[in-house]
Amino acid sequence: MNEDTIIESIHARKIFSSYGDPTIEVDVVTVGGFGRASAPSEIGTGKYKAIAFPNGDVDMAIREVEEVIAPELVGLDANEQQIIDKILRELDGTNNFSKIGISVAIATSIAVAKAAANSHGVPLFQHLGGTMACILPIPLGGIASESRYTKYLSIDIHEILIIPKNPSSFSEALEVILSIRKKIPDILRKYNLGFVNGHSDMAARITNLKIKDVLKIINEICVKANEEFDLDIGIGIDFDAANLWDSKLNKYIYQHEGFELTSEEQISFISSLIEDFNLFYIEDPLYEDDFEGFSKILKEFPNILVCGNNIYTANTERISKGVKFKSTNSLIINPNQIGTLTDTWNMISFAKNHNLKPIISNHLSETLDESISHISVAAGCPIIKIGTIGGEHMVKLCELLRIEEVLGERAKIFSLYEVN
Known part of the structure:
Protein backbone atom coordinates (compact mmCIF):
# COMPACT_ATOMS: atom_id res chain seq x y z
CA MET A 1 0.00 0.00 0.00
CA ASN A 2 1.30 3.43 -1.00
CA GLU A 3 0.78 5.90 1.85
CA ASP A 4 0.51 8.86 -0.55
CA THR A 5 -2.61 7.37 -2.17
CA ILE A 6 -4.58 6.74 1.05
CA ILE A 7 -7.91 8.58 0.89
CA GLU A 8 -8.15 11.21 3.65
CA SER A 9 -11.43 12.90 2.81
CA ILE A 10 -14.30 13.01 0.31
CA HIS A 11 -16.55 16.02 -0.20
CA ALA A 12 -19.47 16.62 -2.57
CA ARG A 13 -21.08 19.88 -3.68
CA LYS A 14 -23.81 21.10 -5.95
CA ILE A 15 -22.72 22.81 -9.18
CA PHE A 16 -24.60 23.65 -12.37
CA SER A 17 -24.35 22.20 -15.85
CA SER A 18 -24.31 23.98 -19.19
CA TYR A 19 -28.12 23.79 -19.09
CA GLY A 20 -28.14 25.67 -15.78
CA ASP A 21 -29.42 22.55 -14.03
CA PRO A 22 -28.01 21.30 -10.70
CA THR A 23 -25.56 18.41 -10.71
CA ILE A 24 -22.82 17.01 -8.50
CA GLU A 25 -19.08 17.54 -8.14
CA VAL A 26 -16.93 15.34 -5.91
CA ASP A 27 -13.52 16.12 -4.36
CA VAL A 28 -11.24 13.35 -3.16
CA VAL A 29 -8.16 14.18 -1.06
CA THR A 30 -5.39 11.64 -0.52
CA VAL A 31 -2.27 11.98 1.62
CA GLY A 32 -0.31 13.08 -1.43
CA GLY A 33 -2.85 14.25 -3.98
CA PHE A 34 -6.24 15.62 -4.98
CA GLY A 35 -8.91 14.69 -7.51
CA ARG A 36 -12.11 16.41 -8.64
CA ALA A 37 -14.80 15.16 -11.00
CA SER A 38 -18.33 16.15 -11.93
CA ALA A 39 -21.18 14.57 -13.85
CA PRO A 40 -23.68 15.99 -16.38
CA SER A 41 -27.08 17.00 -15.03
CA GLU A 42 -28.92 14.63 -17.37
CA ILE A 43 -28.07 11.15 -18.59
CA GLY A 44 -29.66 10.96 -22.03
CA THR A 45 -32.76 10.21 -24.02
CA GLY A 46 -34.49 6.92 -24.63
CA LYS A 47 -36.68 4.74 -22.46
CA TYR A 48 -33.79 2.56 -21.26
CA LYS A 49 -31.61 5.35 -19.87
CA ALA A 50 -30.20 5.17 -16.35
CA ILE A 51 -31.19 7.42 -13.42
CA ALA A 52 -28.87 10.38 -12.81
CA PHE A 53 -30.21 11.24 -9.35
CA PRO A 54 -32.93 9.35 -7.45
CA ASN A 55 -36.09 11.46 -7.59
CA GLY A 56 -33.99 14.12 -9.31
CA ASP A 57 -32.77 15.26 -5.88
CA VAL A 58 -29.16 16.47 -6.08
CA ASP A 59 -29.14 17.59 -2.44
CA MET A 60 -30.08 14.09 -1.31
CA ALA A 61 -27.31 12.68 -3.53
CA ILE A 62 -24.78 14.99 -1.87
CA ARG A 63 -25.86 13.78 1.57
CA GLU A 64 -25.45 10.22 0.30
CA VAL A 65 -21.83 10.95 -0.56
CA GLU A 66 -21.09 12.65 2.74
CA GLU A 67 -22.95 10.25 5.05
CA VAL A 68 -22.81 6.87 3.30
CA ILE A 69 -20.06 6.74 0.68
CA ALA A 70 -17.30 8.80 2.32
CA PRO A 71 -17.20 6.77 5.58
CA GLU A 72 -16.73 3.58 3.53
CA LEU A 73 -13.96 4.92 1.28
CA VAL A 74 -11.88 7.10 3.60
CA GLY A 75 -8.78 5.17 4.64
CA LEU A 76 -8.71 3.03 1.50
CA ASP A 77 -6.02 3.14 -1.19
CA ALA A 78 -7.08 5.21 -4.22
CA ASN A 79 -4.87 2.95 -6.36
CA GLU A 80 -7.38 0.15 -5.82
CA GLN A 81 -9.87 1.41 -8.39
CA GLN A 82 -11.68 -1.88 -8.86
CA ILE A 83 -12.15 -2.30 -5.09
CA ILE A 84 -13.42 1.28 -4.75
CA ASP A 85 -15.89 0.77 -7.60
CA LYS A 86 -17.04 -2.56 -6.19
CA ILE A 87 -17.83 -0.85 -2.90
CA LEU A 88 -19.84 1.82 -4.74
CA ARG A 89 -21.91 -0.92 -6.38
CA GLU A 90 -22.42 -2.73 -3.07
CA LEU A 91 -23.51 0.48 -1.35
CA ASP A 92 -26.07 1.05 -4.07
CA GLY A 93 -27.30 -2.54 -4.22
CA THR A 94 -29.06 -2.22 -7.60
CA ASN A 95 -27.92 -3.06 -11.11
CA ASN A 96 -28.30 0.48 -12.44
CA PHE A 97 -27.37 2.73 -9.49
CA SER A 98 -31.00 3.68 -8.99
CA LYS A 99 -30.44 4.08 -5.23
CA ILE A 100 -27.48 6.49 -5.05
CA GLY A 101 -27.70 7.70 -8.65
CA ILE A 102 -25.40 6.96 -11.54
CA SER A 103 -24.04 10.53 -11.56
CA VAL A 104 -22.90 10.14 -7.94
CA ALA A 105 -21.18 6.88 -8.79
CA ILE A 106 -19.24 8.11 -11.83
CA ALA A 107 -18.22 11.43 -10.24
CA THR A 108 -16.92 9.66 -7.13
CA SER A 109 -15.18 6.93 -9.11
CA ILE A 110 -13.35 9.31 -11.44
CA ALA A 111 -12.43 11.69 -8.60
CA VAL A 112 -10.72 8.77 -6.86
CA ALA A 113 -8.76 7.94 -10.03
CA LYS A 114 -7.72 11.56 -10.45
CA ALA A 115 -6.54 11.72 -6.84
CA ALA A 116 -4.46 8.58 -7.35
CA ALA A 117 -2.95 9.97 -10.55
CA ASN A 118 -2.19 13.28 -8.86
CA SER A 119 -0.58 11.44 -5.92
CA HIS A 120 1.80 9.76 -8.37
CA GLY A 121 2.43 12.97 -10.30
CA VAL A 122 1.21 11.54 -13.63
CA PRO A 123 -1.66 12.50 -15.99
CA LEU A 124 -4.89 10.55 -15.61
CA PHE A 125 -4.54 8.87 -19.02
CA GLN A 126 -1.12 7.50 -18.05
CA HIS A 127 -2.33 6.37 -14.62
CA LEU A 128 -5.16 4.42 -16.26
CA GLY A 129 -3.54 3.23 -19.47
CA GLY A 130 0.15 3.00 -18.63
CA THR A 131 3.10 4.35 -20.56
CA MET A 132 1.98 2.70 -23.80
CA ALA A 133 -1.23 4.80 -23.99
CA CYS A 134 -0.28 7.21 -26.76
CA ILE A 135 -2.96 7.00 -29.49
CA LEU A 136 -5.49 9.83 -29.58
CA PRO A 137 -9.08 9.54 -30.85
CA ILE A 138 -10.36 11.26 -33.97
CA PRO A 139 -12.93 13.98 -33.17
CA LEU A 140 -16.44 13.52 -34.54
CA GLY A 141 -18.03 16.96 -34.50
CA GLY A 142 -21.55 18.21 -35.17
CA ILE A 143 -22.04 21.08 -37.60
CA ALA A 144 -25.80 21.22 -38.28
CA SER A 145 -28.72 20.11 -36.14
CA GLU A 146 -32.26 20.42 -34.93
CA SER A 147 -33.29 22.68 -32.08
CA ARG A 148 -35.24 21.30 -29.12
CA TYR A 149 -36.78 24.76 -28.69
CA THR A 150 -38.09 25.08 -32.27
CA LYS A 151 -38.40 21.39 -32.93
CA TYR A 152 -40.80 21.35 -35.88
CA LEU A 153 -39.34 24.49 -37.43
CA SER A 154 -35.87 22.97 -37.75
CA ILE A 155 -34.41 19.87 -39.36
CA ASP A 156 -36.01 16.63 -38.13
CA ILE A 157 -32.86 14.60 -37.54
CA HIS A 158 -30.81 15.19 -34.42
CA GLU A 159 -27.47 16.18 -35.90
CA ILE A 160 -25.23 16.11 -38.97
CA LEU A 161 -21.56 15.47 -38.18
CA ILE A 162 -18.19 15.38 -39.91
CA ILE A 163 -15.04 13.38 -39.19
CA PRO A 164 -11.59 13.43 -40.82
CA LYS A 165 -10.80 9.78 -41.57
CA ASN A 166 -7.03 10.07 -41.99
CA PRO A 167 -5.56 13.02 -40.03
CA SER A 168 -1.88 13.09 -39.15
CA SER A 169 -2.56 14.46 -35.66
CA PHE A 170 -5.37 15.35 -33.30
CA SER A 171 -4.59 19.04 -33.65
CA GLU A 172 -4.92 18.79 -37.44
CA ALA A 173 -8.23 16.94 -37.17
CA LEU A 174 -9.66 19.52 -34.78
CA GLU A 175 -8.50 22.48 -36.88
CA VAL A 176 -10.13 20.98 -39.98
CA ILE A 177 -13.47 20.46 -38.24
CA LEU A 178 -13.44 23.98 -36.79
CA SER A 179 -12.48 25.45 -40.17
CA ILE A 180 -15.43 23.76 -41.87
CA ARG A 181 -17.75 24.63 -39.02
CA LYS A 182 -16.97 28.36 -39.34
CA LYS A 183 -18.04 28.33 -42.99
CA ILE A 184 -21.44 26.80 -42.29
CA PRO A 185 -23.45 29.80 -40.97
CA ASP A 186 -22.89 32.12 -43.95
CA ILE A 187 -23.57 29.33 -46.43
CA LEU A 188 -26.79 28.27 -44.67
CA ARG A 189 -28.02 31.90 -44.57
CA LYS A 190 -27.70 32.15 -48.36
CA TYR A 191 -30.40 29.52 -48.66
CA ASN A 192 -32.70 31.06 -46.05
CA LEU A 193 -32.11 34.72 -45.30
CA GLY A 194 -34.80 34.85 -42.64
CA PHE A 195 -33.41 32.08 -40.45
CA VAL A 196 -30.88 32.90 -37.73
CA ASN A 197 -28.91 29.61 -37.75
CA GLY A 198 -27.93 29.90 -34.09
CA HIS A 199 -26.25 27.23 -31.99
CA SER A 200 -28.08 24.17 -30.76
CA ASP A 201 -27.53 22.22 -27.55
CA MET A 202 -25.17 19.98 -29.54
CA ALA A 203 -23.02 23.06 -30.33
CA ALA A 204 -23.97 22.73 -33.99
CA ARG A 205 -25.70 25.21 -36.27
CA ILE A 206 -29.49 25.02 -36.28
CA THR A 207 -31.01 24.81 -39.73
CA ASN A 208 -34.56 24.67 -41.05
CA LEU A 209 -33.56 23.38 -44.48
CA LYS A 210 -34.63 19.93 -45.64
CA ILE A 211 -32.36 17.01 -44.80
CA LYS A 212 -31.16 16.37 -48.35
CA ASP A 213 -30.59 20.08 -48.98
CA VAL A 214 -28.36 20.38 -45.91
CA LEU A 215 -26.45 17.21 -46.78
CA LYS A 216 -25.86 18.49 -50.32
CA ILE A 217 -24.39 21.72 -48.93
CA ILE A 218 -22.19 19.94 -46.39
CA ASN A 219 -21.04 17.40 -48.96
CA GLU A 220 -19.92 20.21 -51.29
CA ILE A 221 -18.06 21.90 -48.44
CA CYS A 222 -16.33 18.64 -47.52
CA VAL A 223 -15.28 17.97 -51.11
CA LYS A 224 -13.55 21.35 -51.21
CA SER A 263 -40.01 0.84 -40.63
CA GLU A 264 -39.19 -0.52 -44.07
CA GLU A 265 -39.59 2.91 -45.63
CA GLN A 266 -37.27 4.37 -42.95
CA ILE A 267 -34.60 1.82 -43.84
CA SER A 268 -35.00 2.65 -47.54
CA PHE A 269 -34.77 6.38 -46.77
CA ILE A 270 -31.58 5.86 -44.77
CA SER A 271 -30.11 3.70 -47.54
CA SER A 272 -30.78 6.44 -50.09
CA LEU A 273 -29.05 9.05 -47.89
CA ILE A 274 -26.01 6.81 -47.42
CA GLU A 275 -25.73 6.20 -51.17
CA ASP A 276 -26.50 9.74 -52.35
CA PHE A 277 -24.18 11.51 -49.91
CA ASN A 278 -21.57 8.84 -49.25
CA LEU A 279 -22.29 8.83 -45.52
CA PHE A 280 -19.66 7.24 -43.32
CA TYR A 281 -21.43 7.28 -39.94
CA ILE A 282 -25.03 6.81 -38.84
CA GLU A 283 -26.22 6.70 -35.25
CA ASP A 284 -29.56 5.47 -33.92
CA PRO A 285 -31.18 5.30 -37.38
CA LEU A 286 -34.12 3.32 -35.97
CA TYR A 287 -36.04 3.27 -32.68
CA GLU A 288 -34.41 1.50 -29.77
CA ASP A 289 -36.10 -1.92 -30.00
CA ASP A 290 -35.60 -2.57 -33.71
CA PHE A 291 -32.50 -4.76 -33.46
CA GLU A 292 -33.36 -6.59 -36.70
CA GLY A 293 -33.82 -3.33 -38.59
CA PHE A 294 -30.38 -2.15 -37.47
CA SER A 295 -28.89 -5.41 -38.70
CA LYS A 296 -30.47 -4.94 -42.15
CA ILE A 297 -28.74 -1.58 -42.50
CA LEU A 298 -25.38 -2.94 -41.36
CA LYS A 299 -25.67 -5.92 -43.69
CA GLU A 300 -26.32 -3.60 -46.64
CA PHE A 301 -23.56 -1.16 -45.67
CA PRO A 302 -20.84 -3.12 -43.82
CA ASN A 303 -18.12 -0.55 -44.57
CA ILE A 304 -19.64 2.38 -42.73
CA LEU A 305 -20.03 2.88 -38.99
CA VAL A 306 -23.53 1.96 -37.83
CA CYS A 307 -23.57 3.16 -34.23
CA GLY A 308 -25.91 2.37 -31.36
CA ASN A 309 -26.68 4.70 -28.48
CA ASN A 310 -30.31 4.64 -27.38
CA ILE A 311 -30.61 1.05 -28.57
CA TYR A 312 -28.02 0.10 -25.91
CA THR A 313 -27.87 2.89 -23.28
CA ALA A 314 -24.78 1.18 -21.84
CA ASN A 315 -26.82 -1.88 -20.87
CA THR A 316 -24.74 -5.05 -21.26
CA GLU A 317 -27.79 -7.25 -21.87
CA ARG A 318 -28.94 -5.01 -24.70
CA ILE A 319 -25.43 -4.79 -26.13
CA SER A 320 -25.20 -8.59 -26.05
CA LYS A 321 -28.51 -8.74 -27.93
CA GLY A 322 -27.10 -6.32 -30.49
CA VAL A 323 -24.04 -8.55 -30.89
CA LYS A 324 -26.32 -11.56 -31.45
CA PHE A 325 -28.35 -9.78 -34.13
CA LYS A 326 -25.26 -8.06 -35.61
CA SER A 327 -27.17 -4.81 -35.24
CA THR A 328 -24.22 -2.38 -35.16
CA ASN A 329 -20.47 -2.29 -35.55
CA SER A 330 -19.94 0.56 -33.07
CA LEU A 331 -21.52 1.95 -29.93
CA ILE A 332 -21.52 5.11 -27.84
CA ILE A 333 -19.52 4.95 -24.61
CA ASN A 334 -20.82 7.57 -22.22
CA PRO A 335 -19.30 7.03 -18.75
CA ASN A 336 -22.15 8.84 -17.03
CA GLN A 337 -24.55 6.24 -18.45
CA ILE A 338 -22.43 3.37 -17.18
CA GLY A 339 -21.75 4.01 -13.51
CA THR A 340 -18.08 3.69 -12.55
CA LEU A 341 -14.67 3.89 -14.17
CA THR A 342 -14.25 0.13 -13.84
CA ASP A 343 -17.61 -0.47 -15.51
CA THR A 344 -16.65 1.94 -18.29
CA TRP A 345 -13.34 0.17 -18.84
CA ASN A 346 -15.04 -3.23 -18.89
CA MET A 347 -17.65 -2.05 -21.39
CA ILE A 348 -14.97 -0.70 -23.72
CA SER A 349 -13.14 -4.02 -23.48
CA PHE A 350 -16.40 -5.92 -24.10
CA ALA A 351 -17.07 -3.81 -27.19
CA LYS A 352 -13.61 -4.40 -28.63
CA ASN A 353 -13.82 -8.13 -27.94
CA HIS A 354 -17.04 -8.26 -29.97
CA ASN A 355 -15.77 -6.13 -32.87
CA LEU A 356 -17.71 -3.06 -31.82
CA LYS A 357 -15.85 0.23 -32.15
CA PRO A 358 -16.15 2.17 -28.87
CA ILE A 359 -16.99 5.82 -29.53
CA ILE A 360 -16.60 7.83 -26.35
CA SER A 361 -19.01 10.73 -26.07
CA ASN A 362 -19.87 13.65 -23.87
CA HIS A 363 -23.39 14.74 -22.98
CA LEU A 364 -25.52 17.75 -23.81
CA SER A 365 -25.92 18.98 -20.22
CA GLU A 366 -22.17 19.03 -19.63
CA THR A 367 -19.79 20.46 -17.04
CA LEU A 368 -16.16 21.57 -17.35
CA ASP A 369 -14.90 18.12 -16.39
CA GLU A 370 -12.33 16.86 -18.91
CA SER A 371 -12.09 13.23 -17.77
CA ILE A 372 -13.41 11.59 -20.95
CA SER A 373 -10.46 13.03 -22.87
CA HIS A 374 -8.09 11.02 -20.67
CA ILE A 375 -10.30 7.92 -20.68
CA SER A 376 -10.43 7.93 -24.48
CA VAL A 377 -6.63 7.83 -24.73
CA ALA A 378 -6.12 5.41 -21.85
CA ALA A 379 -8.67 2.90 -23.17
CA GLY A 380 -7.81 3.29 -26.86
CA CYS A 381 -11.13 4.61 -28.19
CA PRO A 382 -10.76 5.42 -31.90
CA ILE A 383 -13.34 8.23 -31.95
CA ILE A 384 -14.53 10.93 -29.54
CA LYS A 385 -17.94 12.45 -30.29
CA ILE A 386 -18.13 15.93 -28.88
CA GLY A 387 -19.50 19.41 -29.48
CA THR A 388 -17.17 21.85 -31.19
CA ILE A 389 -18.16 25.09 -29.51
CA GLY A 390 -18.96 26.13 -25.95
CA GLY A 391 -16.63 25.95 -22.98
CA GLU A 392 -18.10 22.70 -21.67
CA HIS A 393 -17.17 20.99 -24.95
CA MET A 394 -13.98 22.81 -25.84
CA VAL A 395 -12.40 22.08 -22.46
CA LYS A 396 -12.38 18.40 -23.44
CA LEU A 397 -10.98 19.01 -26.90
CA CYS A 398 -8.30 21.35 -25.56
CA GLU A 399 -7.35 18.72 -22.97
CA LEU A 400 -6.67 16.32 -25.84
CA LEU A 401 -4.41 18.96 -27.38
CA ARG A 402 -2.51 19.07 -24.09
CA ILE A 403 -2.27 15.29 -23.97
CA GLU A 404 -0.89 15.31 -27.51
CA GLU A 405 1.70 17.89 -26.42
CA VAL A 406 2.65 15.86 -23.33
CA LEU A 407 3.16 12.76 -25.48
CA GLY A 408 5.33 14.67 -27.94
CA GLU A 409 6.84 12.48 -30.63
CA ARG A 410 5.13 9.41 -29.18
CA ALA A 411 1.68 10.86 -29.94
CA LYS A 412 -0.29 9.09 -32.65
CA ILE A 413 -3.88 9.27 -33.84
CA PHE A 414 -6.24 6.57 -35.04
CA SER A 415 -6.96 6.20 -38.74
CA LEU A 416 -10.47 5.23 -39.77
CA TYR A 417 -8.96 3.35 -42.69
CA GLU A 418 -7.59 1.04 -40.00
CA VAL A 419 -10.83 0.98 -37.98
CA ASN A 420 -12.85 -0.72 -40.68
Missing part, protein backbone atom coordinates in the same frame (compact mmCIF):
# COMPACT_ATOMS: atom_id res chain seq x y z
CA ALA A 225 -12.02 20.77 -47.77
CA ASN A 226 -10.68 17.40 -48.91
CA GLU A 227 -8.70 19.21 -51.59
CA GLU A 228 -7.64 22.07 -49.31
CA PHE A 229 -6.39 19.88 -46.46
CA ASP A 230 -5.53 16.75 -48.45
CA LEU A 231 -7.77 14.69 -46.18
CA ASP A 232 -10.72 12.34 -46.52
CA ILE A 233 -13.58 13.88 -44.54
CA GLY A 234 -16.60 11.70 -43.82
CA ILE A 235 -20.16 12.83 -43.16
CA GLY A 236 -22.43 11.31 -40.53
CA ILE A 237 -25.96 11.59 -39.16
CA ASP A 238 -27.23 11.07 -35.64
CA PHE A 239 -30.91 10.36 -36.34
CA ASP A 240 -31.97 9.87 -32.70
CA ALA A 241 -34.83 7.96 -34.33
CA ALA A 242 -36.55 7.16 -31.03
CA ASN A 243 -37.74 10.76 -31.06
CA LEU A 244 -39.13 10.32 -34.58
CA TRP A 245 -40.91 7.06 -33.79
CA ASP A 246 -44.65 7.10 -33.02
CA SER A 247 -45.42 3.80 -31.30
CA LYS A 248 -49.17 4.23 -31.78
CA LEU A 249 -48.92 4.75 -35.53
CA ASN A 250 -45.85 2.49 -35.91
CA LYS A 251 -44.30 5.15 -38.09
CA TYR A 252 -41.43 7.63 -38.10
CA ILE A 253 -42.87 11.14 -38.17
CA TYR A 254 -40.87 13.78 -40.05
CA GLN A 255 -42.81 16.91 -39.13
CA HIS A 256 -40.56 19.40 -40.88
CA GLU A 257 -40.11 17.26 -43.99
CA GLY A 258 -43.85 16.61 -44.11
CA PHE A 259 -43.90 12.82 -44.42
CA GLU A 260 -44.35 9.65 -42.38
CA LEU A 261 -42.41 6.41 -42.89
CA THR A 262 -42.99 2.80 -41.95
